[in-house]
Amino acid sequence: MRSKFAPIAITAAAASLVLVGLAGCSSGGTPSSTDGGGDDVTLTLATWRTEDTAMWEDEIIPAFEASHPGITVEYAPVGTDDYNAAMQSQIEGGTGADLIMCRPFDVNRAWIEDGYFEPLAGTDAVKSFDETALAAWTDVDGNPFCVPIASVLAGFYYNTAIFDELGLKVPTTQAEFIDVLGTIKDSGKYTPLALGSADGWQLAYNVLYSMGPNYWKGEDGRLGLIDGTQKLTDPDFVAAFQAFADLKPYLPDGYESLTYEDMMQLFTLGKAAIIPDGSWDISAATATGLDVDVFGAPVAEAGDQRYQQEMPDQGIGMNAKSTHKEAAQEFLDWLATPEFQSLYVNKLPGFFSMGTEAVTYDNELAQKFADLKTDAKLTPRLALDRLSAGTPPLDDEIWVALQNMYNSGLSAEDATAELQAGLDSWYKPAQ
Amino acid sequence: MTSLNKPSRADAGGRLVVHVALILFVIVAIGPIIIVVMNSLKTTPGIFNGPFVPPTAETFNLDGWANVFKRGNFALNYGNSIIVTLVSTLLTLVLSTLAAFAITEYKVRLAPLLAGFFIIGIMLPIRLGTVPILQTMVAWHLVDTLVALILVYTAMSLPLAIALMATFFRRVPTELKEAAKIDGAGELRTLSIVLPLVRPGLAAVASVTMLPIWNDLWFPLILAPSKENQTVTLGVQQFVGQFQSDYPALLAALTLGALPLVILFTVFSRNFIQGLSQGYGK
Amino acid sequence: MKSTARSYRNLILFSAPAFVVYAGFLVIPLIASVVLSFMDSDSGPTSVFVGFDNYVYLFTNPSTSERFWNALVNNFEFFAVHLIVELPVGLLMAALLTSSTLRRSRGVYRTLLFIPATLSVVIVGFVWRLIINPLWGIVQFPLLGDANTALPTIALMSVWEYVGIPMIFLYTALIAIPDDVLEAAKLDGANAWTTFWRVKFPLIAPQFGLIAILTYIWTFNGFDIVYALNGSAPGPDYSTDILGTLFYRTFFGSSGQVANPDLGATVASVVFFLILIITAIYFAVVQRRLKSYEL
Secondary structure, eight states: OTTTTTHHHHHHHHHHHHHHHHHOOOOOOOOOOOHHHSSEEEEEESSSSSSHHHHIIIHHHHHHHHSSEEEEEEEEEHHHHHHHHHHHHHTTTTTOOOEEEETTTTHHHHHHHTTTOOTTTTTTHHTSSSSHHHHHGGGGTTOOOOOEEEEEEEEEEHHHHHHHTTTOOOOOOHHHHHHHHHHHHHSSSEEEEEOOSOHHHIIIIIIIITTTHHHHTHHHHHHHHHSSSOOTTTTTHHHHHHHTTTGGGOTTTGGGGHHHHHHHHHHHHTTTTEEEGGGGGGEEEEEEEEOOEOOOBBBBSTOOOOEEEEHHHHHHHHTTTTTTTHOOOHHHHHHHHHHHHHHHHHSSTTOOOOOOOOOSSHHHHHHHHTTTTTTTTEEEOTTOOOTTTSSSSSHHHHHHHHHHHHHHHOOOOHHHHHHHHHHHTTTOOOO | OOSOOOHHHHHHHHHHHHHHHHHHHHHHHHHHHHHHHHTTTTTTTHHHHOOOSOTTTTOOOOOOHHHHHOOOOOHHHHHHHHHHHHHHHHHHHHHHHHHHHHHOOOOHHHHHHHHHHHHGGGGGGGGGGGHHHHHHHHHHTTTSSHHHHHHHHHHHHHHHHHHHHHHHTTOOOOOHHHHHTTTTOHHHHHHHHHHGHHHHHHHHHHHHHHHHHHHOOOHHHOOSGGGOOOOHHHHHHHHHTTTTTOHHHHHHHHHHHHHHHHHHHHHHHHTTTTGGGGOOOO | OOHHHHHHHHHHHHHHHHHHIIIIIIIHHHHHHHGGGEOOSSSSOOOEEEEEHHHHHHHHHHHHHHHHHHHHHHHHHHHHIIIIIIIIHHHHHHHTTTTTTOOHHHHHHHHHHHHGGSOOOOHHHHHHHHOOOOOTTOOOOOOTSTTTTHHOOOOOHHHHHHTTHHHHHHHHHHTTHHHHHHHHHTTTTTHHHHHHIIIIHHHHHHHHHHHHHHHHHHHHHHOOHOOOOOOSSSSSTTTOOOHHHHHHHHHHHHHBOOOHHHHHHHHHHHHHHHHHHHHHIIIIIIIIIHHHTTO
């Protein structure tokens, strides 16, 4: 194992020596909390899902503890913005939770390389998943390090009452989509799209990476970028960025400073007809009792193959420095069981099982999201796999480029040219 | 300061101007806070349909507060935050007073070097040292204790505190100290004679020390993340994510998180700053 | 006269507790991290010493140097707003608070005006974002969404929060002016305005200078308010990215960016030297001259 912080460990030890020498005190310090006697073990589970605390504490963890006496699990959420920083600091500092939620792709690959995780190859925890499900959390050689927990889908939520009132049909092509937006705008009563550009990430994750695969043909385009056979300046990609730009006239006034949270308020107050968002926001979208349905990203031309964004969102791995590896492994094995998988997706509507066994969804809207997958080819978000492992990271660059397209009129051609140039400055295609 | 003159018409006019100006400042300072508290008592649509309208019969709702009390652990969090903030502040006051007194009192060649060494600390970005700080705490078996937080916060507050206290100690008339020494007072006794004269400094140090400590999110997260050691700011932060779409609860949590420091400061400012002028022997 | 040896002994005795805590939990850990800026831990199995390579990379790589210069310019703007707005307003508040016409209300005003400084940035960000929201707030213009107005807007929020600090500093300085000095001015027949600028302000000039340089240091180590409002990739178009957010993003990474501690430590070290140099110049040139006015 190699650690980025190896040189400072030595200095920190020196720091302690200086302290001991100077203070000369005999305080031995209290030992950090370890397990009490007997076989009882407490595992901590670090996660960025602060929203799910109640579900884990009240439903999921009790189910595990009931079948695994002697093991207690403590849910330890950290806000998503601070999560990576906190995990890295704690693990490099020699502490950290026993079980760690894994970010997909490049960030996790860096964590694997730095030796944060215990390998899971050959364990029961990963047996029931196919390669695609595991792919987001493997090392460069394809060995799994995290149990896939859930994936999320992107789509367009719409207010059915507004659609009925204006006599609108769900659009299936880009032209129909623009027509629908135009009709809503002309009615003058509603904002067509609850979409703002203050948060760059959602422009990418919920709009471009949702609509775009219909143009760059899902995995063809994504893997093409990775192996260097395609470029962002190719016509398919430019067309995708153009489809994104075409939505601009239908944004609310002051969209430049509208945040992701504001957008959802605009939608749930019934002031906007459509919101591009992820399946994880099902509870928020229906919080005010609005009648909400969902449609998938429209295709370019009638009859085209439909592509649906399905993104591996969370995995859970074991801290390589955990002192309770056996118990942690038991927990990971349990995560792979149908018991957990169906409990999880039904307690947290909007998250979808990544296992090979079919799961039904109690939540109506969740089921509708799941139905979006049936006639579509699936693809994860464009730029998180390999393309964001260097400087400048493509994903971050896309957020900014998309903001500039809406805020300062950057053209699809210029945006894609800039992005490709940034990528070319460091990225060497795999093959 | 009291004026012995009877108030004249010009004084009354000036008085009015002062009050109007201060009241305007107070409105700007307090208005947004009232908006937070007021909106915590409304429904989510009530908040976004009219953020500046007080709760009406239709929008009034206490669910936010109920949710926060149901899931929060404020008694414990308050206790932790108060212990950490008060002990760190007290420790900072004591250690910085001793050091600043020594630096200004003993004019040997080492003193300015020591002063410079301390003052550089004002400029250091402490987050950069996160991992070594954590490793130090691991080595000392202090991980997940409030002691770890107190030590880091004291270290972080000392440079500014020492710089400030030094400016106040420098202003103490030398005759006073000389007089004390001629009376045969020891070093500590001299310090205790001088101390009342630097009370404004202590007040200033205490107020600038408390604020960042109470509101810090980072070190509780890294050094003492377990539930029993959670501070208010960390507790509230976890609500923020948890109540992403539950704005009343979010605002209630934010209000609860801010309350103790406001009270602490109000009480403290009465006890310390209001007695400032006495320190100058008027 | 005391012996030098005794002075040394006392100096060391009195400052040892502060020294131990400060060195052990701040200075040494920081030095340990600064070491990273001279290391390369990404290219090989172990970290290797690379001298100033990371510094060269930071300034010569087109994409990293663009981000750095952008953050540096933004940071100066962020500081300028504080200097131009926060300090004069703080001084005005302090002057009003020490006005002789105030009696019992003084404490009430002082406490109320200081309350924003006790709040966490989470509240500050939330409430101001609500107030200036184009959809439900009082301003139609998307202040936070326009690359020209976003940074000054955030800086003003920060000023709103922290103006109580210069206020309290200057207030304690003003209150410490001995009465006889003011009485003498009064006998001269000077009015409140001239008394303030001719007598009081020169006396508190060293404190004013000190709070100005502290503001410089704090804004260049600034991070929280921008991070609370815009996260670690602060837009639009990096227009609100300051050195603190650049450091955080580089050192710790973000949900879509892999951490680079070596380069992050490099950024932090450069920022530290920037702060140190300006501060040193200030103390060498300005504060020395202000001192001469002191009693």
